[in-house]
Amino acid sequence: MVRSALIDRRAFMKAAGAAFLAPLSPRALFALQRSDAVYAAGFRDPDGRFGVALIAEDGTFIDRVDLPGRIHGLCHCPATGMTVAFARRPGTFAVAFDSRNHSEPVVIVAPEGRHFFGHGHFSPDGRLLYASQNDFDANRGMIGVHDAFDGFRRIGEFEAYGIGTHDMTVSDDGRLLIIANGGIETHPDFGRTKLNLDHMEPSLVIADAKTGALIEKHALPGELSRLSTRHLDVGQDGRIWFACQYEGPRNDTPPLIGYFARGEALSFAALPDEVTTGLANYVGAIAVNRSSGTIGITSPKGGLAVTLDGRSGAVVSTARVADAAGIAPAPSGFAVSSYDGHFKGTRSPVAWDQHIVRIS
Numbered sequence: 001m002v003r004s005a006l007i008d009r010r011a012f013m014k015a016a017g018a019a020f021l022a023p024l025s026p027r028a029l030f031a032l033q034r035s036d037a038v039y040a041a042g043f044r045d046p047d048g049r050f051g052v053a054l055i056a057e058d059g060t061f062i063d064r065v066d067l068p069g070r071i072h073g074l075c076h077c078p079a080t081g082m083t084v085a086f087a088r089r090p091g092t093f094a095v096a097f098d099s100r101n102h103s104e105p106v107v108i109v110a111p112e113g114r115h116f117f118g119h120g121h122f123s124p125d126g127r128l129l130y131a132s133q134n135d136f137d138a139n140r141g142m143i144g145v146h147d148a149f150d151g152f153r154r155i156g157e158f159e160a161y162g163i164g165t166h167d168m169t170v171s172d173d174g175r176l177l178i179i180a181n182g183g184i185e186t187h188p189d190f191g192r193t194k195l196n197l198d199h200m201e202p203s204l205v206i207a208d209a210k211t212g213a214l215i216e217k218h219a220l221p222g223e224l225s226r227l228s229t230r231h232l233d234v235g236q237d238g239r240i241w242f243a244c245q246y247e248g249p250r251n252d253t254p255p256l257i258g259y260f261a262r263g264e265a266l267s268f269a270a271l272p273d274e275v276t277t278g279l280a281n282y283v284g285a286i287a288v289n290r291s292s293g294t295i296g297i298t299s300p301k302g303g304l305a306v307t308l309d310g311r312s313g314a315v316v317s318t319a320r321v322a323d324a325a326g327i328a329p330a331p332s333g334f335a336v337s338s339y340d341g342h343f344k345g346t347r348s349p350v351a352w353d354q355h356i357v358r359i360s
Helices: 009-021 026-034 273-278
Strands: 038-044 050-056 061-067 071-076 082-087 093-098 106-109 114-122 128-135 140-147 153-159 165-170 176-181 203-208 214-219 227-234 240-246 257-260 285-289 294-299 304-309 315-320 324-329 334-338 351-358
Touching: 038 071, 038 082, 050 071, 061 093, 082 114, 082 128, 093 114, 114 140, 128 165, 140 165, 140 176, 176 227, 203 227, 227 285, 240 285, 273 304, 273 315, 294 324, 294 334, 304 324, 304 334, 334 351
Parallel strands: 071 114, 071 351, 114 165, 165 227, 285 324, 324 351
Antiparallel strands: 038 050, 038 351, 050 061, 071 082, 082 093, 093 106, 114 128, 128 140, 140 153, 165 176, 176 203, 203 214, 227 240, 240 257, 285 294, 294 304, 304 315, 324 334
């Protein structure tokens, strides 16, 4: 699997064109010209309004899109320049916008009986958007399929083969859906309450992206049934890395980071005890930096950001970051955001949300 490369800053500015660059403030334009990377992130401003920001590597706002509510995750398509922000569970909206011009955003509404789980991913050519959703009355995860070339019209859905479906991605060749089923039952009538902590069913699934047929399902062993498989990313070699959140006793120290590939069993990274303890049984985000072959994870509960070697899983570095939330590959290492407004070492008067995505 070979993922499309991120476009660089010059290509981003060329693709954006004068229509995008003209309205930018001098400070934003200067930051964009100097930045080696551009990111998108959800935020809440001091007035309580929600939005998505395009931000330069130094944390400067380049542009923003107002949103009707809080989001969770985002996905970006390098082929088309489209970015989608997904509502936080149990939200029923997603917003698609062209990150290279000022065209009107498209609001995607979940159909009756469904809500978004906060994540999704494009097919490599950008034609299809896949979005994790909950069929809450039937208590099953679903993957909604939308035609991004036709106003993001919903054209079908596939089973996710689990419950509490959360993060998902698409293989580089577009043939596979890779799905993290957190195993936690929820229903919008009960808000964000977790309804089945005594009998969770976490799993990781590989399905056919064209037909939705199940290819592989990896259920966690019984002793780890309260380890919710939440987020994932794919390395250059096709290895799938996943991050977990533990719903068991606080003094337990289960493994929180694992990996597998098609045709392989699940394996867990053997982190040092002090790192596992520092993550506070909660990894909120994970990202692969393919250029450096490293894996980045964050824990807002532990206030910790950790970098792992993508071959051995060994810890490369750790950093204390209060309220560490989003993480995405940077030209060197990783960019990390926080709930209290920090982004890659800078501070803004906003609360960044759980995830960030690099778009150039």
